[in-house]
Amino acid sequence: MSAAATTPQRRQRLLWPALLTILGVGVLCTLGSWQLQRMSEKRVFIERLAAQAAGTPAPMPASADWPKLDLAALDLTRVSVQGSFVDGPVAGVQTTIAAGAPGTRQLSGFGRWIFQGFRLTDGGVVLVNRGFVPEGRLGEIKPASGPATVTGFLRAPETRNSFTPDDLPASRTFYTRDPPGIAAALGLQAAPFYLEAERQGDGLTPPAGVDAKELIGRIPDNHFSYALTWFGLAATLIGVFGAFALQARRGNGGSGS
Template sequence: MSDVAPRAGAGRRLFWPALLSLIGVAILCTLGVWQIARMSEKRVFIDRLSAQAAGAPAAMPAASGWAALDPAALDLTRVTAQGSFIDGPVAGVRTTIAAGGPGTRQLSGFGRWIFQGFRLADGGVVLINRGFVPESRLGEIKPASGPATVTGFLRTPEGRGSFTPSDLPAQREFYTRDPTAIAASLGLGPAAPFYLEAERQGDGLTPPAGVNAKELIARIPDNHLSYALTWFGLAATLIGVFAAFAWQGRGASDGSGS
């Protein structure tokens, strides 16, 4: 009987730590499994982009069907648009481009994405992100004009964060790539609910420098495996902490009953 009471007391002391540890391990493992699933989705997405970059671009969606489209589903679809640049001013979206790795040829630093209206052959208007211009070279940029064929990637509107500065539409200066707001500042009327990010033409060092498909793909973060291992590692650590706690409690109980 002398051993039963200490063991029962130890069991009661371990109940809540065991329950909380079990819940914690379940949550951490769920997060790890979710990151593994996200990794698989991300790699399918990257493979799709790589295949698109290597193949022929799709046709631009017809303006008559834009209202029924899901911009998120179109994001980073490579297309070719035929039409003419709309005469008038351009708008700038402030940004910072990090210097590229070894072997890359790109403009970097503080600057702006240059946006201009483009009227498609079917009459629809879409905003073209012509590319990046460093702040010190903005004076070199003039509006494009005349007929053109633009190949690039459809992009969804950029979200606004809690600390994003307010746009200055009267100065055609923005802090997010929001095609609706930019189109309104340029007096373009209704425009596509997405924008077209032009592919790079030339050496990448002449502004405005469009996006390079390979560099775009390389910039897509794929850290899900490291996140998953972190969550699983935390779950294993929690198990180890509980095991040490239980072993220490068992030793204390054995000592009290001697």
């Protein structure tokens, strides 16, 4: 069989692998481009948070407007509020805080975020995450009381996943920062968001609120490495097809007479 006769057969044999390769490369490159877009959006978000943390706190939205708020757009808005802590128990959200870099003054390990109701001057109630307490020091924490000014970040509810344990409202123990659920366990009607208190003091006295730099550091920004992975897989797929096509060509070249 001549080489000319085998050319249509070789092309037909390469057609489906070529189409699948084109499709696969297109999908992988789309995923890589999407990760680059997400990286750009995430960095704009981080820059906004850093600017907010350095600037004057925004006013708290009026409680009458809470049902109409876009919680996603509200997330991480820095505010300063005045009012009084609600007398009563606190709730704990179990968490683990990774140790900071050398020289960082922060509490870490297994513990809980401490939540308590805070009544604003307009009568509305918002839950305040007063900060992190290591599990072994929970006995030191008492409910806050009396008038106070709290500066911090408004946060949207934390979402659950299939691995999140069931909350234990009877013991006021939670596994997600869920304002409606926590408020119900505390016997309160509160905002659909919560206020994460800004750190005061040395960061080693519980409950330790969040430091803006620490908060920014906890925001994942792995999109560039994900993009490189997708683009790398696309390049690998092209290489595999190229090797396959070259092998097919060499095989046909050696069989003709």
